[in-house]
Amino acid sequence: MAQFERLxxxxxxxxxxxxxxxxxxxxxxxxxxxxxxxxxxRDDVDQPRSDAxxxxxxxxxxxxxxxxxxxxxxxxxxxxxxxxxxxISVDHRVHHATKEIPACFASGEAAGAAAALAVxxxxxxxxxxxxxxREHLLAAGAILDV
Numbered sequence: 590m591a592q593f594e595r596l597x598x599x600x601x602x603x604x605x606x607x608x609x610x611x612x613x614x615x616x617x618x619x620x621x622x623x624x625x626x627x628x629x630x631r632d633d634v635d636q637p638r639s640d641a642x643x644x645x646x647x648x649x650x651x652x653x654x655x656x657x658x659x660x661x662x663x664x665x666x667x668x669x670x671x672x673x674x675x676x677i678s679v680d681h682r683v684h685h686a687t688k689e690i691p692a693c694f695a696s697g698e699a700a701g702a703a704a705a706l707a708v709x710x711x712x713x714x715x716x717x718x719x720x721x722x723r724e725h726l727l728a729a730g731a732i733l734d735v
Contacts, residue, residue, distance in 0.1 A: 622677065645691055
């Protein structure tokens with residue numbers, strides 16, 4: 590509000606300006622991330638992976654693609670923990686791509702499918718064959734390659 594009042598006082602054309610709405614919450618763009626069995630890093634851009642369970646672009650680097658490996662959804666030390674969305678196992682740079690809604694949807698679909706398949710097979714998610722998960726995701730319409 591102090592900046593707004595300064596603009597009204599000091600900047601031409603702002604004297605009659607008014608605010609209609611102000612955000613009620615902060616939008617946090619960096620969140621905690623899992624240290625997973627795989628960590629998707631900056632150098633993994635445009636590198637297809639046979640263990641990918643999701644594919645995403647990068648909103649600031651048009652044409653850049655990241656193939657998200659199943660290991661980025663799996664906790665390193667717990668066999669029964671899957672994560673999705675903003676907290677998957679990626680470095681700071683890749684997080685800029687994977688924190689967005691499309692990547693969160695795709696990793697969420699993969700984590701949910703993995704959990705369901707693991708329960709159906711009576712195994713921990715860490716023991717799930719990624720090829721079986723990929724086959725299930727592809728049959729459901731997931732995009733895992735370009």
